[in-house]
């Protein structure tokens with residue numbers, strides 16, 4: 482059987498969740514598990530997150546998957562519902578909605594009675610400068626007052642556009658608008674922190690924090706490693722060597738013959754490729770980790786295979802290769818490929834087998 486595996490380290494996931502508790506002890510934690518728990522797998526990851534206060538997902542289908550697995554936690558649909566029919570299903574399954582445009586408010590009103598009777602909170606989104614979703618400053622106070630008068634329990638929410646860049650001028654504008662709306666709508670619950678904001682602004686944790694990437698042990702910052710943030714990588718993406726070749730000086734390797742050996746080299750062929758979600762970027766120099774040694778990826782990444790230089794290493798067919806994990810951080814692979822850890826994790830294909838595993842530190 483082809484060895485292409487994704488191991489989910491439950492101890493690491495719990496460690497990172499505890500890190501959130503340490504950093505935001507007074508807030509409830511809405512663990513963001515959208516996009517299949519950032520590529521880690523909902524069913525493989527949720528057992529380690531069961532002590533969270535709530536989950537956050539992008540759509541009804543993701544929420545229903547969690548309910549089908551038997552989790553009774555509050556779940557927030559962070560983009561709300563996409564039609565009135567979905568509102569009915571949301572209430573039935575005890576799902577909390579974000580409202581960010583007028584039509585969603587109408588749909589909410591149509592389901593007002595059961596929504597309130599089930600004790601569901603409604604998350605009202607402020608567009609404070611991100612300009613993706615949310616009501617404008619000049620509208621939202623009236624909207625919240627009307628919802629409160631109707632008996633809804635509201636959470637004022639927003640999302641930072643630049644939480645990873647502390648001194649970005651938009652941050653202060655977003656914070657000011659949020660605080661002004663909050664002050665005009667008291668008493669009201671509030672939530673504005675994703676992973677980066679949670680680190681940056683302890684004074685803005687309020688009632689709910691919404692960590693995503695930090696739970697999975699990747700960094701929300703380009704200039705701070707997970708080690709510096711005291712987080713542990715959760716995913717190990719690994720494959721195995723399936724062939725070994727000696728390539729002579731002057732011979733090329735792989736599609737397009739983009740790499741020509743200048744001296745004799747030992748090459749391992751590893752059964753992983755872009756069909757699994759390993760990045761194929763033209764300008765990048767990728768490395769994998771074999772026996773804790775960084776090894777260069779040579780030539781083009783194919784759909785199912787990569788070539789890796791293993792000159793001087795004692796490897797055989799079957800030797801395990803870490804594409805990313807505890808030795809080769811996903812953030813470093815992302816940086817080398819001009820992207821972010823979030824993207825590499827989320828775009829893994831369904832081909833590698835996801836497994837829960839307790840991996841002890843090496």
Ligand SMILES: Cc1ncc(COP(=O)(O)O)c(C=O)c1O
Nearest residue numbers: 513559640675676691692693694
């Ligand atoms: C509304 C909202 N809150 C929180 C998060 C979590 O962000 P992060 O993964 O950066 O912690 C996201 C992710 O995109 C989001 O859309």
